[in-house]
Amino acid sequence: MQSGISVSPELQTAFTTFTTTPTQFCLPVTIQSERLTPLPPLAFTSPSNDFYASLPQLAGILEPKTPIYLLLRRPATIGTGELLALTYIPSNAGVRHKTLFAATRATLARELGTEKFAATIFATDEEEVVGEEAWREREAEQKNPSGRGVGGAAREELMGEKERELEAVRRAEEEARSGTPGRDIGIGGTFQRAAGSLFASGGTGGGASGMRIQMHVDEEVKAALGGLQMGGLVQLAIEVKSEAFKVAVAESGVDATAVQSHIPDNAPRYTFYHYPDSEVVIFIYTCPSGSSIRERMLYASSRMHALAMAEEQGLKISKKIEASSPDEISAERLQEEVQPPQHTGPSRGFARPRRPGR
Structure with a gap:
């Protein structure tokens, strides 16, 4: 799906400056007047260009219901030095905003040069953008795509009990969003049907908890929905x-x-x-x-x-x-x-995101 929106000359110029200025940490991008437009860049917060130390300042340009693109520099202290394209679309953003930013995501990377980005990232929660833990997890997964770490141990095996449960929740929520029942829900089980109940049966895969979720459905529930x-x-x-x-x-x-x-x-x-x-x-x-x-x-x-x-x-x-x-x-x-809004003219362009609390 294409939105018809393109990169503005101002963004091209700002991006050229961003790619050649090692002290710049983030170049925010929004949509204004049907064009991809740059916002003022953010510099690293420390002389050593520390990526993780600079993350908290991103909270100042995020709004709960406002999508935004963030072009980020991850310096050589973490790897070879690379640019990342992050799309932040809050789950509670308006339908038109979600659709427009999602449809323009590929355009942004393509017109700026897909080869210039080491990775493209999609986030729907602020913590996925500003949280150091979320970024370290991405780094670990990039280094070990199979999810296995030192000694071949599965990532889940290296976690404590609480961390394993949180990981299972995350994967279960991702599965729920995918809209495809009958697949692995992240705790070693698959959904099945049975008369009068709906349940997930535990499996025996590595790191699985063997948890069994059996959901009883009585006539009151059926009657309420049917009525x-x-x-x-x-x-x-x-x-x-x-x-x-x-x-x-x-x-x-x-x-x-x-x-x-x-x-x-x-x-x-x-x-x-x-x-x-x-x-x-x-x-x-x-x-x-x-x-x-x-x-x-x-x-x-x-x-x-x-x-x-x-x-x-x-x-x-x-x-x-x-x-x-x-x-x-x-x-x-x-x-x-x-009744989604129909008007998409220039007068409905996106304004620069305000800081939280303003």
Whole structure:
């Protein structure tokens, strides 16, 4: 998919300067007036051009709902010295912003010269951009693509128990986003179906935990989903102890402005909302950052089954939203999912991202 947006002469000039100035750490790029446009570059924060020490300053140019491109220099102290092209598209950004920046990502690298970049990176969370741990993981994976480190030990085998669980959560969430059930969920198991339940069975692969996730589905859940009408909202929770789907909320006549008030900010939930005066059913998966590892694992690895179960009850899911806070599920965002903005003229160009708190 191509967006029709191209690199501006100003960006070409700024990029030439960036490639020839070793003290420049980052060249931010945005989209303004249908052109890829540079923002003021950032210098390394230390005389030694320390990459990791310079990462925190990137937080000053990131906004939670504003996509941006970051061209980064990783100096020779880490490898041979290289440029990286990072695309940051927050998961709660507007649909048009997401589409435009994703569609223009390849154009940016191609017009500046793909051969000039050692890697292209995609991030949806601020910590993936400014966090040293995330960058060290990328470096380790680049050095050991098979995921094996010194002595041939798998990366998971070198982690502590908590780190293994967090890694399993990350991989399960990636699998859930891919929309393909029946594949490895990162803990040695695969999803299967059984009468009256949905479950993941543990495997015996190296580093696997053998964890078994069996999701019971009772008639109340099926009835609530099957009875969802226009303007209605059905929210499902997973009871961690019994690992069963439960109906948390089932209401009719819910205005779009009230949807976020039905979503808790301290636990994950699956919410099905039939947008008023439309045929659109929106699936909303919320997973607050403070949720326990067990909750995150259960919800991430059961997401596709919740969708499949809803479709079995006759629901046609038109849109899907993933968020970490109910505040992200505003009436404007819901309307944007149902009726995406059509105007794409120059007057809607992207302004320079503001610093957080302004």
